[in-house]
Amino acid sequence: MEQDVKTEWMEISPEEFRCDAFQVWGDNWLALAAGDFEEKRFNAMTVGWGFFGTMWAAPAVMVVVRPQRYTLEFLDEYSSFTLSAFAPEHREKLAFIGKHSGRGMPDKLAQAGLTPCAAKQVAAPAFREAELVLECRKTYRGQFTGKEFLEKSLVSRMYPERDFHVFLLGEVVRIAGVSKYVKP
Numbered sequence: 311m312e313q314d315v316k317t318e319w320m321e322i323s324p325e326e327f328r329c330d331a332f333q334v335w336g337d338n339w340l341a342l343a344a345g346d347f348e349e350k351r352f353n354a355m356t357v358g359w360g361f362f363g364t365m366w367a368a369p370a371v372m373v374v375v376r377p378q379r380y381t382l383e384f385l386d387e388y389s390s391f392t393l394s395a396f397a398p399e400h401r402e403k404l405a406f407i408g409k410h411s412g413r414g415m416p417d418k419l420a421q422a423g424l425t426p427c428a429a430k431q432v433a434a435p436a437f438r439e440a441e442l443v444l445e446c447r448k449t450y451r452g453q454f455t456g457k458e459f460l461e462k463s464l465v466s467r468m469y470p471e472r473d474f475h476v477f478l479l480g481e482v483v484r485i486a487g488v489s490k491y492v493k494p
């Protein structure tokens with residue numbers, strides 16, 4: 311796996327990681343990738359909703375994935391995933407993988423102009439074009455249900471098709487990225 315690791319990324323410990331979470335999730339978006347790079351079986355999609363934080367005394371992320379996403383099949387089959395952030399010039403690539411499904415489009419990532427590469431601690435791929443990657447080991451899978459919502463209007467506003475998100479928590483086992491993600 312080592313030869314494909316992008317060398318200009320720095321290893322970033324959770325303590326020195328610096329990131330504007332609202333901007334990264336809500337404005338810039340992230341690529342969520344799952345599968346196995348070495349097996350050449352993986353897929354990725356854009357995500358705009360989710361969290362970074364601390365859970366069960368470890369650095370963690372939560373992603374939410376609707377049941378119809380092809381990426382969910384890889385998330386369910388494999389034990390890891392990655393989240394990658396990109397500089398603004400790559401926004402069109404994220405827009406592409408957030409619009410087109412890999413189901414029926416096997417070269418979706420290449421068509422988007424993305425180059426998958428090996429991650430270091432997990433089987434799921436990272437991307438050469440990324441400026442930040444969080445490598446995660448799955449720790450929990452759940453699914454929202456209609457009856458648990460306290461803010462009921464979310465059900466009709468966010469789930470008119472009743473396609474409640476699956477949520478996945480992952481322990482962050484590696485952070486790598488460019489220097490802007492390191493505390494000064």
Ligand SMILES: Cc1cc2nc3c(=O)[nH]c(=O)nc-3n(C[C@H](O)[C@H](O)[C@H](O)COP(=O)(O)O)c2cc1C
Pocket residue numbers: 339353354355356357358359360374375376378379380381382404405407408409410411412413
């Ligand atoms: C900005 C943006 C954010 C998105 N966020 C999510 C998300 O958090 N969860 C989700 O299930 N889909 C989200 N999507 C939609 C998926 O990325 C999209 O349906 C994608 O084509 C799924 O690809 P796949 O079927 O190959 O997995 C988002 C799309 C965009 C453009």
